[in-house]
Amino acid sequence: MARKYWLFKVEPEAYSIERLEKDGTTCWEGVRNYQARNFLRDDVKVGDLVLVYRSNAEPSGVAGTAEVCRAGYPDPFAFDQRSPYFDDKSRRESPTWFAVDIRFRSRCRRVISLAELRGQNQLAGMLVLRKGQRLSVMPVTQQEFEAVEKLAGATCAS
DNA sequence: GCCAACGTTGGC
């Protein structure tokens, strides 16, 4: 199976690329949208690469990259009553929500902002640039991933 | 903080 490419959104107050760099790996949990859930459960595999995108930020944009190190498994926070992501309708024997684990790969010294992404002709089709696009886990093409990496290339810590 | 766009809920 060929490696696939994804974009994961997160608000920097919730989890930042700096945290990921420090943590090394993390559980990517709390996704509560069915379409995004389906990607995590069915399609995100070990070895896939991820653009870590910070939303609701100044600026919003790609902050770094990560590699998937554990494929979809039941989101433990859905079973934790104290978690804001607790869902009492989710059952351990048939979990509603899924998580994956990712490992830090690179951090951009400068966030590749939405405006900068929009300025790239070869990125015109990127889902994240589409108006009204709210998915927190979405596929990107290999070409898009590599184009963003190239943009970050001059400014990204390796 | 505003508000457009979208997803979910629930009455019927």
Next chain:
DNA sequence: GCCAACGTTGGC
């Protein structure tokens, strides 16, 4: 199963 009301996301 329709659709209005409501909640959330996220750029600006």
